[in-house]
Amino acid sequence: MTHLTPYSALAGGLLIGLSASLLLWLNGRIAGISGIARQLIWGERRESAWRAAFLLGLIAGAAVCYAIARALFHVDLTPHARPGFPPVLLILAGLATGYGTALGHGCTSGHGVCGLARFSRRSAVATGVFLATAIVTTFFVRHIPGLQ
The missing domain is CATH 1.10.287 (Helix Hairpins)
Incomplete structure (x- = not known):
């Protein structure tokens, strides 16, 4: 990390808080990602639809943000090991x-x-x-x- 990015950090934090709040308010569930993923694999099948949708939404949301940042701001967000x-x-x-x-x-x-x-x-x-x-x-x- 070479520079401070307060606006993207604020936007990310707000989106995380919003998604966690919506999952709790609308579904009565805590947004613990490891628990959601674990229960998707080993949990009850009747609960798998919302878990899969939530995890796919995380991936899709990241992909959309990556595409927007790259297209509009010419930012390379590729993770580098x-x-x-x-x-x-x-x-x-x-x-x-x-x-x-x-x-x-x-x-x-x-x-x-x-x-x-x-x-x-x-x-x-x-x-x-x-x-x-x-x-x-x-x-x-x-x-x-x-x-x-």
Whole structure:
């Protein structure tokens, strides 16, 4: 990240809040993405339609934003992996993230967005653990020789 983007961050935050609020108000469900994805795969089939629609909406919304940014503002939003970063560490990080969301009974969207908005103490603790773990992990990966 080389520059501050307050308007796109504000717009993204508003859209996340709006979508989480609408899912709660209209469907009575918390927008915990890991839980929605897990239940789509292993949950009850009668609940799969809204879960699939929600997840497809996330992907489609990102694709639309990417197309608009690229067409109107000539912005390259293509994610770039860190050069020289071992792919095995990316795979291990993904597996650790999946395990952590199962262990914490939720992810950053469920706890950090929806749980904190509902003043959940459990979500506040979980979000603090997420942030502390991210800070420590980033320190090790960026500053410990041999992990770079």
